[in-house]
Amino acid sequence: MGRPRSFDENQVIASAITLFASRSYDSVSVDDLVTHLGVHRNSLYKTFGSKRGLYLAALRRHLDQDVRPLTHGEPALEAIEAGRLDLLLFAAVERAPVDEEVAAEVARALTWLDAELGGLLTAAALGRRVRTRAGVSTPALSELAGSPPHPETAT
Template identity: 35%
Template sequence: MARVREFDTEAAVEAAMTAFRGRGFEGTSIQDLVDATGVGRGSLYAAFGSKEGLYLAAVDRYREKYALPLIDIFQSGAPVRELVREVLVDLVDDIVNDGNRLACLIVSAATERVPHDRVIAERLRSTVDTLEDALTEVISHAQASGEISSDRPASDLARFFVMTAQGLRVMGAINPDRRSLMTTVEVATACFD
């Protein structure tokens, strides 16, 4: 008879996601994950197969919680320049108010895991492509209506936005100075005139 899982899988993934954001994949031991989730080692292995399996679940949860909701914001119908500024300012606020300096799991996975983990590389590429495609569509409509200039291809502007957001995360981890980060937001926003 199979044992019934005796813990909340979603809560465990959420706790593991925070642990991985704080220490990275390599810096997070199985014992760290046991401590963070409150779930025994054997139960974690039974549920996720391996540390890598739990990490993949954490990356997927991060995508669902932080990346994909941006698509709804992009499609809200607000002017593109306002959308870009709102998302970047919210990001700066998150960075400045995060006393733990938790890393963006997408950025840390890209630097730590992508070189030797094809599954993570594909997951991250899919996330970035999804964001860029959604924003490209919104920018294209804004260009067609004359809301913003058509001097640059919509896809280039969308890619620039995603890179700017990820760059803010990296630089914010180094120096979470609001004034400095907001300078970047203002320059980036001006690109959508």
């Protein structure tokens, strides 16, 4: 019973994913979230407990819906390099070192990617994305003569 929610929790998390993927954790304020998420401050705290709670929910959803489906090398590389895994990138760079739970989630996601790409290719794709963020281009990873676990995507 009780009054029904007037917002879609999934939609809120989706918007949070977009925001947290676009800039650093500290540069996303709760006001930003409230404004872009169409949810009221109090509801946000009732639902997620804290800013970090919402961040963790967003990160977990991101990894679940955007990383787990990547079971083939080529789409995985493309997802990383196109910036569709930027929340994972930010989490690895700036949050994992100071938040154990974030570190655990990030480690799981990277290990998952490694199963398809191997650690070296995953690393290379992440680094390529970092360079792209700074406006610097990088030769395609197809130039790499690595040895991914399942090289079936080679043409």
